[in-house]
Amino acid sequence: VLGGEIDQRRLGKALPNMMKALQGLEPEVQSRFCEGVAHSLLPHMEELSQLSMGCHKKDKGKGKGKEGKQLKRSKLDYGANANQKPFSEGGGLRKFLLRLRALQEAGSMTSETLASMLVAWIPSLARIAERRSEQLKDLAQNGLNPPLQKMLAIIQEQAATTPHLKRYAAVLAKV
Numbered sequence: 001v002l003g004g005e006i007d008q009r010r011l012g013k014a015l016p017n018m019m020k021a022l023q024g025l026e027p028e029v030q031s032r033f034c035e036g037v038a039h040s041l042l043p044h045m046e047e048l049s050q051l052s053m054g055c056h057k058k059d060k061g062k063g064k065g066k067e068g069k070q071l072k073r074s075k076l077d078y079g080a081n082a083n084q085k086p087f088s089e090g091g092g093l094r095k096f097l098l099r100l101r102a103l104q105e106a107g108s109m110t111s112e113t114l115a116s117m118l119v120a121w122i123p124s125l126a127r128i129a130e131r132r133s134e135q136l137k138d139l140a141q142n143g144l145n146p147p148l149q150k151m152l153a154i155i156q157e158q159a160a161t162t163p164h165l166k167r168y169a170a171v172l173a174k175v
Contacts, residue, residue, distance in 0.1 A: 010171055012137035015152075018159060018168035019126035025164055030119055033165070036158040038114035044154075045104055045114070047147040093128050096121055 022030060041048060099117065103109045118125075129136070139148070152172065159169035 010174060011140040011152075012133040014168055014171040015136060015155075016126065016129040016133050018155075018165060018172070019122070019129045021165060021168060022162075023122050023126045025162075027119075029162065029164070030122060031115065033158055033162045034118035034122075035111070035115040036161070037154055038111045038118060040154040040158070041151065042109070042111045042114060044147065044150055045100065045109055048100075048151055092124075093132075096124065096128075 022033060025033075100109075100114075103113060103117075144152070156169050156172040159165040159172065162169075
């Protein structure tokens with residue numbers, strides 16, 4: 001599905017546009033989409049949770065400031081209280097990947113958990129895809145690594161079966 005020469009312009013636009021379209025769909029459709037993606041992604045979570053895509057924060061000095069204090073307060077307890085905490089308070093890609101890793105290390109990663117997390121993070125992931133469209137173009141130009149190719153193929157396959165996302169699936173299939 002995703003092979004050959006990658007058109008970096010398409011990837012840089014198709015993924016953010018698809019995420020925006022997904023965000024505008026009804027919650028039931030979003031849930032079905034995320035459940036399908038989660039079910040297919042779960043066997044690949046070990047390698048996908050290691051993706052960084054350059055999302056490390058730059059050092060802003062010695063103090064943590066307001067952002068550091070909020071991050072400290074918002075750390076989730078994935079132990080016995082995992083069902084009592086929300087999965088998302090918004091945030092960047094680094095925060096999303098850290099939460100994926102924490103769930104995986106705690107042995108709490110199920111397709112239902114991942115689907116819930118994806119649904120909660122749709123707005124943030126849409127913003128991340130939009131902000132990182134240039135980075136997606138560069139990644140495509142330099143060649144996508146196998147885990148990222150697999151993730152995009154899974155998203156494309158699920159979009160192909162989701163009403164109102166089929167046109168994005170067609171574009172991603174050409175990427």
